[in-house]
Amino acid sequence: MHFTSERQLDDGVREREFTLDGIPGVLWTPASATPSAPAPLILLGMPPLGLSRMLPRLAERARHAAADGFASAALELPGSGERPRVPALDRARAELRRTMEAGEPVGPELVDALVLPLVDLAVPECRAALDALLALPEVDGPVGYSGGVIAVGVRLALVEPRIAAAGLFAGSLVPRRTFEEARRVTVPLHVLLQWDDEGNDRQASLDLFDAFASPEKSLNANMGGHTGVPPHAGEAAAGFFARHLKQSPPQ
Incomplete structure (x- = not known):
């Protein structure tokens, strides 16, 4: 891991x-994070619109997490931003545009x-990032995952034992394999669903939530479209991570 820039935000977040x-x-690390008191880590879901474009929104989420004592990190999605293109993904996206413009259904294939x-590219990268981030003296586990792409989050929650809890953003385009993997996910889950999301298949999101094998799982469904997430939804997610990532002090 090579750090290329550093700045201090107004609230002391690094x-x-x-x-x-x-x-x-x-x-992002809170001012309270030190080698003697390392901060638990929340891995933010790779932003589909690109890291630089989504940076202000990610930073805002990270600042809220820092106020609760958590470090946060985000990676650039494969084939996004300045990363090399992935031809197979570009072809599939072009076919998706053609399908939607023609008004045809988006099939499972x-x-x-x-x-x-x-998913196959992103999950190993996330695991390698956890190796590097958790080696820093001011960052420690347990680790949470927060955000999308939901298929990436499901796979990571299944295969990565350092993920202690996951907050997932419900979304469409869920592969059949993701439903199969969800039936083996057992970590605590908090799923956010915008009920009227114009780009989301609500029933598919509900079916995926039902498939999870986690003994503790909650669905936070709010009225409104994709960009209409109410502030209290963030408060509920913060409470979820506080319950599962903060270590109890020794008695």
Whole structure:
């Protein structure tokens, strides 16, 4: 991991951009994070619209997490931003645009082509990032995952034992394999669903939530479209991570 820039935000949060094997990322740590008191880590879901474009929104989420004592980190999605293109994903996205412009249904084969290569690339990168981030003296576990792409979050929650809890953003284009994997996910889950999300298949989101095997899982469904997430939804997610990531002091 190579840090390329650093700045101090107004509330004392330390924001550092880094590269890891050529993958851009950002790490936010609260002022309270020290080698003697390392902060638990929340891995923010890779932003589909690109890291630089989503940076203000990610930083805002990280600042709220820092106020609760958590470090946060985000990576650039494969094939996004300045990262090399992934031809198979570009072809699938072009087919998706053609399908939607023609008013045709998006079939399961196209969903698999759009999402599964992304999951196969992104999850090993997330695990490598955890190796590097948790080696920093001011960052420690337990680790949470927060955000989308939901298929990436499901796979990571299944295969990565350091993920202690996951807050997932419900979304469409869920591959059939993701439903199969969800039936083996057992970590605590908090799923956010915008009920009237114009780009989301609500029933598919409900079916995926039902598939999770986690003994503790909650669905936070709010009225409104994709950009209408109410502030109290963030408060509920913060409470979820506080319950599962903060270590109880020794008695």
